[in-house]
Amino acid sequence: MKIAVVGASGRMGQMLVRQIARTEGVSLAAASERPGSKALGKDAGEVAGIEANGVLIGDDSAAAIAAAQCVIDFTVPEATVAHAKVASDKGVAMVIGTTGLDPIQTKLIHDAAKKVPIMWAANMALGVNILLALVEKTAAMLDPSYDIEVLEMHHRHKIDAPSGTALALGRAAAAGRKVQLEEVWRKSRDGHTGARPTGEIGFATLRGGEEVGVHTVYFAAAGERLELNHRSFSRETYAAGAVKSAKWLEGRKPGLYGMKDVLGL
Numbered sequence: 641m642k643i644a645v646v647g648a649s650g651r652m653g654q655m656l657v658r659q660i661a662r663t664e665g666v667s668l669a670a671a672s673e674r675p676g677s678k679a680l681g682k683d684a685g686e687v688a689g690i691e692a693n694g695v696l697i698g699d700d701s702a703a704a705i706a707a708a709q710c711v712i713d714f715t716v717p718e719a720t721v722a723h724a725k726v727a728s729d730k731g732v733a734m735v736i737g738t739t740g741l742d743p744i745q746t747k748l749i750h751d752a753a754k755k756v757p758i759m760w761a762a763n764m765a766l767g768v769n770i771l772l773a774l775v776e777k778t779a780a781m782l783d784p785s786y787d788i789e790v791l792e793m794h795h796r797h798k799i800d801a802p803s804g805t806a807l808a809l810g811r812a813a814a815a816g817r818k819v820q821l822e823e824v825w826r827k828s829r830d831g832h833t834g835a836r837p838t839g840e841i842g843f844a845t846l847r848g849g850e851e852v853g854v855h856t857v858y859f860a861a862a863g864e865r866l867e868l869n870h871r872s873f874s875r876e877t878y879a880a881g882a883v884k885s886a887k888w889l890e891g892r893k894p895g896l897y898g899m900k901d902v903l904g905l
């Protein structure tokens with residue numbers, strides 16, 4: 641399968657170029673970056689810290705997508721939406737890892753998935769997807785006297801908060817409780833907040849250093865506290881999930897899929 645990587649010099653972009661190089665049955669067809677990027681014209685393999693692969697990073701993402709059977713996108717929301725439109729127009733499957741999309745941008749991804757198969761997940765690590773299932777199950781077993789709080793920590797470069805994974809964990813907890821997340825969430829707290837309402841699902845965000853990603857879901861009651869935690873030590877798990885998803889998309893019908901589908905959870 642021929643894969644294009646957009647945002648090829650980013651933290652995830654480089655990891656994806658490395659993952660494609662060591663995965664059977666896939667090859668890097670094209671690599672792109674935003675116009676003006678310092679990586680333009682460089683060899684994607686060398687930028688990723690492996691041997692040269694002859695694929696030069698260009699600024700024409702549409703051409704890169706058109707050269708592939710699947711595009712993998714871990715960039716920024718505005719770019720991801722534009723890339724999804726190109727992929728749907730050109731009949732190219734897509735794997736999206738980008739987080740922080742607003743409701744309008746989210747709708748545009750749903751629209752694109754009417755024409756091509758798209759796998760979009762806030763976190764492609766296997767452990768996080770197991771955690772999502774555990775959180776939903778745990779929330780269903782505990783009554784609302786157990787206060788649910790989601791804490792996440794990421795590296796200092798991250799631009800969206802709470803993380804996409806934290807929001808997915810909150811959504812899983814809300815599903816377990818059979819409520820809509822948007823009706824019970826508290827995405828941050830500051831000042832004279834008053835006492836915590838029962839049933840709220842709270843979020844807290846830490847940023848610092850080079851932390852790859854830590855997520856903890858707390859179920860806190862009067863006499864006990866249950867904590868479910870995941871920590872990523874390397875972005876390799878995300879890249880492995882993305883490339884596995886690209887292969888899984890081959891021959892699928894148009895539609896929006898998630899890691900649950902890919903992993904059969």
Ligand SMILES: NC(=O)C1=CN([C@@H]2O[C@H](COP(=O)(O)OP(=O)(O)OC[C@H]3O[C@@H](n4cnc5c(N)ncnc54)[C@H](OP(=O)(O)O)[C@@H]3O)[C@@H](O)[C@H]2O)C=CC1
Pocket residue numbers: 646647648649650651652653672673674675677678701714715716719736737738739740761762763764765804878
């Ligand atoms: N689903 C998952 O498993 C994971 C998701 N993520 C998400 O992936 C996204 C990227 O994360 P990360 O790799 O750390 O971020 P980076 O900032 O390192 O990478 C993003 C890359 O996209 C490039 N870019 C921006 N605009 C365009 C454009 N128009 N065309 C092509 N490339 C463009 C950026 O270029 P420049 O820097 O020059 O602006 C940069 O190289 C985030 O939303 C993050 O939350 C991250 C890890 C795992």
Ligand SMILES: O=C(O)C1=N[C@H](C(=O)O)C[C@H](O)C1
Pocket residue numbers: 739762763794798802803804805806852853854
């Ligand atoms: O920006 C990151 O680094 C990550 N982003 C994703 C998120 O927002 O949940 C996934 C992972 O936590 C790393």
